[in-house]
Amino acid sequence: METIKIKYFTDQIDKLEYIDGKSDWIDLRASEDVTLKAGDFALIPLGVAMELPAGYEAHIVPRSSTYKNFGVIQANHCGIVDGSYCGDNDMWRMPVIAMRDTEIHVNDRICQFRIMKNQPQIQFNEVEKLMGKDRGGFGSTGKQ
């Protein structure tokens, strides 16, 4: 079990909940009404700031139903919340592009997140040649 210190910027959204059993991703809610025209970009405020456990970051992605329900695509595809994003004003946001005219209402569950362990420290060791066999890529194994 890990503990996350959380600050809510509004009492208009339900508290975040870890639900055991179904999916361990945690839904995030819009903390304001947002009206968008097709093609608009917006940073949807998620109404929370958190201090993650040491050595963790968080990944934010859409819910499976986000596009169907709201007609928006997450502009950065996967949001990365660094552990250092833990100040009193570091509210989480979801960057979106509207594909149709749409309304997102306060307290709508718009995306989801999980925490992930930071990768180990990495140093790059430059070489002239790699000894592995070329694998090919980008369709090299065909279609079927």
Ligand SMILES: O=c1ccn([C@H]2C[C@H](O)[C@@H](COP(=O)(O)OP(=O)(O)OP(=O)(O)O)O2)c(=O)[nH]1
């Ligand atoms: O979908 C996201 C992505 C990021 N963040 C917050 C947390 C993250 O730690 C911070 C900065 O993100 P990142 O470093 O990926 O963005 P940047 O474009 O490099 O901005 P910066 O200049 O703030 O580093 O913004 C969000 O709230 N939602």
